[in-house]
Amino acid sequence: MPLTPRSQTRQGFDRPDRTLQPYQTHIPGRIILVGHHLSAKTHIRCIVKSISLYGAVLEVSPYLSFPNNFFLEILGIRDEIGCTIITREEEIVTIGFNMLLAQEFLMHVLRLGHETTH
Numbered sequence: 623m624p625l626t627p628r629s630q631t632r633q634g635f636d637r638p639d640r641t642l643q644p645y646q647t648h649i650p651g652r653i654i655l656v657g658h659h660l661s662a663k664t665h666i667r668c669i670v671k672s673i674s675l676y677g678a679v680l681e682v683s684p685y686l687s688f689p690n691n692f693f694l695e696i697l698g699i700r701d702e703i704g705c706t707i708i709t710r711e712e713e714i715v716t717i718g719f720n721m722l723l724a725q726e727f728l729m730h731v732l733r734l735g736h737e738t739t740h
Contacts (some may be wrong), residue, residue: 629642644677644679645673645728645732646668647672649735650669651694652667652694653667654693654694657721669681670735673728675723676730677708677717678694679716681714682713685712705717705720706723726728
């Protein structure tokens with residue numbers, strides 16, 4: 623018997639093209655570097671320029687270097703997101719999340735971003 627996909631009824635999940643699209647933001651964040659014994663003592667400020675379920679675009683100082691793997695903390699949200707650098711061109715860093723974000727978490731981030739810019 624062939625498997626047939628279930629209808630997805632949650633908001634946004636019925637249109638995959640909309641679910642995966644990046645949302646333009648301007649949210650302050652911090653890059654948290656993992657040190658010796660998994661300590662997180664070093665932080666680098668950044669701006670989250672866009673975000674989606676699978677990754678984000680960050681703006682950072684072009685003079686700072688950091689490893690390919692780190693945690694991203696969006697200011698105002700206590701969760702840390704595991705990330706990997708995909709590309710970097712001067713101050714623009716494209717990252718992929720190590721796990722897809724939950725749709726509800728992404729909507730929370732977007733609401734927070736809307737509140738901080740207005």
